[in-house]
Amino acid sequence: MIRRTAVVTAALCALLTAVPAAAYDAEAGRQKAEANCAPCHGKDGVSEQPTVPSLAGQKNDYVVLALFQFRNGHRPSEVMGPIAKPLADNDLGNLAKYYSSLQPWPAGRAADASAAAAGPALTLKDHCIQCHGPNLTGQDSVPRIAGQKIDYLTMQLKAFHAGNRGDIDGNMTSIAAALSDADIATLADYVSGLSAP
Ligand code: HEC
Ligand code: HEC
Structure with missing residues (x-):
């Protein structure tokens, strides 16, 4: 488990540092997100489904990390695994740049x-x-x-x-x-x- 985490970390660091976020294309990310992600994560990344996380305003590097871990199976998910599989590194960067650029989601409820x-x-x-x-x-x-x-x-x-x-x-x-x-x-x-x- 520890070994596996170390391998994931090294590969992810390489991915995050090889291309700075500035080099990615938020507009390409938006187009991909509207076609492939909005049905579940909501329009503009604000989810209306209880078990689907909102993504609007999420941290750029965390979105890359999550997609990277879904893609390589380190974060097992029956739903997100097959969706992340075909995504190229470039898609990860574009999608993360798009979602992180949006106005953060509002709290959908008041705490007890x-x-x-x-x-x-x-x-x-x-x-x-x-x-x-x-x-x-x-x-x-x-x-x-x-x-x-x-x-x-x-x-x-x-x-x-x-x-x-x-x-x-x-x-x-x-x-x-x-x-x-x-x-x-x-x-x-x-x-x-x-x-x-
Ligand atoms: C069929 C519904 C569905 C679609 C389509 C979908 N997602 Fe997801 N997504 C989920 C669910 C459910 C989770 C929570 C998975 C889990 O933790 O097991 C999730 C989790 C995520 C997370 C992790 C967020 C966090 O806070 O950890 C990211 C990032 C993400 N999805 C991005 C995307 C992107 C980008 C697309 C389009 C390419 C996409 N998703 C398409 C349902 C979907
Ligand atoms: C040492 C740093 C650290 C501390 C302390 C910490 N977290 Fe985290 N947390 C993280 C990191 C890093 C992740 C992402 C891990 C990953 O996906 O690989 C995370 C992920 C999460 C997630 C998943 C979010 C999502 O979108 O899927 C939740 C929920 C969470 N933390 C809640 C908490 C709570 C509640 C506490 C206090 C009890 C806490 N964390 C303390 C670093 C921390």
């Missing part, structure tokens, strides 16, 4: 009062804000999670907890391993209700 009260201390104690940023809006290859779909967040945290979600460096897997079901429910509820610029 108890989760809203308990959430901030939990994200501090479990270091979420250290990597995902003070407003959980992400940075570099760490994803924006503020306002993401609650069902999607719950599924991903459970998958990390169970050790079967693709994970670039293993950090999320070790962090989620220590979370209880109640922590996961509170975190997903709180984070999904955050509206952040």
Whole structure:
């Protein structure tokens, strides 16, 4: 597992540094996204389906990372695996540039009062804000999670907890391993209700 992660990381670093984001084409990304991705991820990258993540305003490097991991099977997904397979490196760069250029998705719901009260201390104690940023809006290859779909967040945290979600460096897997079901429910509820610029 550790070896495999190291190989994925090296290949991804090569991909991210070989061609700077500026060299990619957001318009080509938009055309591909409207034809192939919008039916599930929504028009302008704002999903209306509970288990499909929004992509609008997601971090460029994280979108490349996610597609890269779906394509090589490191992040197993029956839905995204076959969709990512035929994408060329250029497509990954164009799609990431397009989605990251959009206005970030709005929070689709308000957190329950108890989760809203308990959430901030939990994200501090479990270091979420250290990597995902003070407003959980992400940075570099760490994803924006503020306002993401609650069902999607719950599924991903459970998958990390169970050790079967693709994970670039293993950090999320070790962090989620220590979370209880109640922590996961509170975190997903709180984070999904955050509206952040
Ligand atoms: C049939 C519906 C469907 C289509 C079409 C689709 N996706 Fe997805 N996508 C999903 C689902 C469901 C997930 C969550 C997969 C998982 O984690 O198992 C996902 C996850 C993703 C993620 C990861 C986001 C994150 O926050 O980790 C990215 C990036 C992504 N898709 C990009 C694309 C792109 C680009 C296209 C078009 C080329 C596309 N998707 C087409 C359903 C779809
Ligand atoms: C050491 C840095 C780090 C810390 C601390 C951290 N994360 Fe993450 N998180 C990441 C990275 C990197 C990824 C992307 C991993 C990948 O896909 O390879 C990620 C992915 C995620 C995802 C999946 C998002 C998506 O779009 O699929 C969720 C949800 C998440 N983190 C929530 C949390 C929560 C909640 C906490 C605190 C309990 C936390 N993270 C703490 C670095 C971190």
